[in-house]
Amino acid sequence: MTEVEKQRNNNEKRERILEGALKAFAKKGFYNTKVSEIASEAGVADGTIYLYFKNKDDLLISLFEDRMEWVIERLQAELSAVSGDSLVKLRAFVHLHFLLAVENRDLAEFITVELRQSAKFVKEYKNPKFADYLRILQGLIEQGQAEGLIRAELDSKLVSRAIFGALDEVLLQLTLSRSAPGDVVNESTQISAILIDGLITRD
C-alpha cells in the first residue's frame, strides 16, 4: 500500500467512525450511546476509535467540526450560485437549510438535539464552526441592510440568531415526527414569508 493509499484508508476509517457516531447519536443521543455501539456501527473494534479520537467527547466535537464544515461548504457553494438581491439569497438560505436537513436526516437530528448540550457542557468547546454558520446568515442580513432592503435598526446578530432558532425548531419538529420530506417546500416558503414580510396582513 502506498503512502497515498494508506492516508486514504485512514481517512476512510475515520469517516466510518464519524458516520457510525452520527447514526448512533441521532438515534439515541450522545449520553445514551455507548462507544462500543459506535464501533459496532462503524464496523471497527472499540479500541480503534481511540486511534482516531482522544475520547468520546472528542468524537462528538470532531463530528460537529467535520459535518458543519461540510454543511458550510455546500451552503456557500449553493448560495454563490444564487443571483439576486439579499432577500432572494435569504429565501435561498432558508430553503437550503431545510433541504440539507432533509437530505441528511441523521445529521439534522444530531445537530438539532445535541448542539445545545455540547455548547454548554462539553468543556471548553466553543463550537467555532457553528459560529461560522451563523456568520453567513448574519452576513446576508447585513448585506440586506446595506442594500436598503432590510431595516437598518435591527441588530443583525440578534436577527440571525432568531432566524436560526426558527429554522432549527421547525426542523426539530420535522425530524421528531419523521414526517415525509415533501412538505419542506411549503414550510420553507412560509418561514421565508414570515421572516421577510412579517405576520401581518397587508392591504
Added chain:
Amino acid sequence: MTEVEKQRNNNEKRERILEGALKAFAKKGFYNTKVSEIASEAGVADGTIYLYFKNKDDLLISLFEDRMEWVIERLQAELSAVSGDSLVKLRAFVHLHFLLAVENRDLAEFITVELRQSAKFVKEYKNPKFADYLRILQGLIEQGQAEGLIRAELDSKLVSRAIFGALDEVLLQLTLSRSAPGDVVNESTQISAILIDGLITRD
C-alpha cells in the same frame, strides 16, 4: 402534626427536591448531574428522592411538568390582563417569555438546554405541558387570523413553532453569555418587530 401540615410538609420537601434538581440541571445538565448532588442541594438524603419520584427520569419529567404548569399559569394570567387585539397580545407574549426567563434564570437555562433531549430520549414522554405552551401561542396566531390581522394562509402550528424557536434560541444565547438582563426589552421589541412586520424596509 395534622394531616394538612403533613401534606404541606411533604409538598415542601418535594418542592425542595425539584428546586435542587432545577439548580443542578441548569448548571451541569441532566446527564452530568448526580442524584446525590440533587439530594445534597435539596438538603435531603439520596434515598428520600425515591420516595417522591420513581427515578431520575421521572424527576426530570416532573420538573418539566411542574415548572411549565407554573409558567403557563403566569402567562395566562398576565395575558388575560392585556387588552387589545391579537397583535398587542403577541407582543405581550414575546415580552413575557423573555421576562419570565430573566426572572427565573435557572429555569430558562434548564428548559432551553434540556427540553430537546428529554423530548427525544426520555422514553415515552411527550411533554404535554410544553404542548400546552405552544398551543397558547398558536391560539394567539389563530385569533389574529380570525381578526384578519394575521395572514390566513399561514399554518398556525408552523408559525407558533417558528416563533418559539426564535425566542428560545435568542434566550439560549442570552443565558449562555450570562449577559445582563437589561437588554431584554430591546431584544423583545426587535423580535416582535421582525415577527409582526417582517425584515423588509417599508416606505
Added chain:
Amino acid sequence: MTEVEKQRNNNEKRERILEGALKAFAKKGFYNTKVSEIASEAGVADGTIYLYFKNKDDLLISLFEDRMEWVIERLQAELSAVSGDSLVKLRAFVHLHFLLAVENRDLAEFITVELRQSAKFVKEYKNPKFADYLRILQGLIEQGQAEGLIRAELDSKLVSRAIFGALDEVLLQLTLSRSAPGDVVNESTQISAILIDGLITRD
C-alpha cells in the same frame, strides 16, 4: 444501631477490606490483583471499596500505613519490656522482626515484595510509617554508640538500612520457600551473631 455501633461496624468493614487486600496482594501482588478480587475476598461489593478508599492506590497506601502502625506498636511494646543494654535490645529487635513475620505470613509477603515498588512508583508516597520503623532501629544503634557498645565511627543510618536489608532479604527467602516457621529462632540467632559481633567495640 447507635452511633458507636455504626462506627464499629464501619471500622470492621474497612478492616475486612484491608485484610482482603492484604491476602490478595500477598498472593498475587498489587498489579495482578483485581479490585473485584479484593471485594470478593472481603465479602463486600466492588463499589463498597470506594466508600472507604479513594482508589486502588489509596488502598495500597492505607494498607501500608495501617499495618506498619500496628507492627511498630507491637515492636515498641515488646522492646520496652526488654531489659538490658542496647545489644540485648538489638537481638530482641531481630528476633521480633522474624517472629512478627512468621506470625503474620501474609503481611510479611506483602511488605517484602511490595514495599520497594510502592516507594518508587506510587506517586508522591513517601511511606512515613516505614521510615518510623527504620528510625527505631537507628535509635537502637545510636543508643549502643552512646553506651560505648557500638563503634562510634559507623553511620547509624547506613547501618540500620543494612540491617533491615539483611533481615528483609532473609525473610523474603523464608516466605518464598514457605518453609516451616520453626527455623526462625536459628535464623534470628545467626543474623544477630553476625551483626552484633561485627558492631561491638574492641578493647
Added chain:
Amino acid sequence: MTEVEKQRNNNEKRERILEGALKAFAKKGFYNTKVSEIASEAGVADGTIYLYFKNKDDLLISLFEDRMEWVIERLQAELSAVSGDSLVKLRAFVHLHFLLAVENRDLAEFITVELRQSAKFVKEYKNPKFADYLRILQGLIEQGQAEGLIRAELDSKLVSRAIFGALDEVLLQLTLSRSAPGDVVNESTQISAILIDGLITRD
C-alpha cells in the same frame, strides 16, 4: 549482507530492545511501562519486539538473564584478579557490587526494585542467574570457613542472603535518593567493616 552481519544486526536489535526496556523499567517499573514505550525507546516498531521476545514477561526475564550474566562475568573477572584470602575477596565483592551499581545506574534501579516481584509473580521463573550470583557470594563464605577465617557454625546460604540483602537495601536507598556516587567508597567500607568483623573467627 553476510550471515555474520545479519546475526550481528539481529543481536544489535535485540540488545537495543533490552537496553530500551532496562531504561524504561528503571524509570517507571515493569507494570507501568508500556511495550510501545520500550519500542519507542529502542527505536523499533512495537511488533518487532515480538520477533525477539515471546511477550512482555519474557522480555523481563531475558533482561534479568542477560544483565545478570554480564554482571557475573565482570564480577568473576575482577574477583579472580584479586589476590588474598577470602576476607580480602569478600571486601572486594562488596566494593564491586556497589561499583557496578554506580556505573550502571539503570541496571541497579531495575534489579533492586523488580527482582522481588519477578521472582514471585512471573510464573515459573526461578531466576537462575540471580542464584548464580548468590552462589559466588556463598562460595566466598565457604572458602573463608575452609580457611578458618569465617566461623564454621554459620549457615553459608543464610549468610550470603543476609549480605546480599544488606547491600541491596543500601543500594536501593542510594538509587532512590539519587545521591552522588562519591560516597560509594565510604559506604562499601562501612558495610564491609560491619560484615567482616562480625564474621571472622576469634582467637
Added chain:
DNA sequence: CATGAATGAGCCTTCATTCAT
C-alpha cells in the same frame, strides 16, 4: 525480517437505585 494499525479482552471506577434500620 520489520512494521504499526487494528484488535478486543479486561479492569477500574461511577452512580442510580435499594433496603435495613
Added chain:
DNA sequence: TATGAATGAAGGCTCATTCAT
C-alpha cells in the same frame, strides 16, 4: 417517612498482542 451505606451493573478506556502488508 427518612436515612445513607451498600450494591453491582455498566461503560469508557488501555494496552499487550497479532497479522496483513
